[in-house]
Amino acid sequence: MFYQERYQKKHENFSKILNHLNRNLGERRLTEFSDLELSGLLKQFTLSFDLMWKTIKDYLEFNGVDIGIISPTNVLRSAASSGLLEEMDVEGEDLIEMLRARNQLTHVYDFETALDLLERIKATYVPELLKVESFFNGK
Structure with a gap:
């Protein structure tokens, strides 16, 4: 019961922030945003x-999948090997690319790089994240 409540609460928070991001990205062209x-x-x-x-x-933990050392990479690997990503209709490579982009954000200091990342976020990453959200909405 504990893990079910945990993933449901995390899903609620994930859903809120993702929908906020999606709504904000959809309102204007990226070049219209301030720094x-x-x-x-x-x-x-x-x-x-x-x-x-x-x-x-x-x-995954709620469903008895052993992840091993907890890290985003190991979680994504476990989700792929357990068939969860396929069930979600999500591309594992896109999720790994998202992880790299997230890690890259700690080193972004210029406007052009930020715009390039936001283009990928808007065009590729948000649609994949929405698939994950949709999967959990059905649970």
């Missing part, structure tokens, strides 16, 4: 990704 707004959008992506992999972790 401060771009920083906020990038932070929303980071939070969305972190809550996504932690929701998957708790869901």
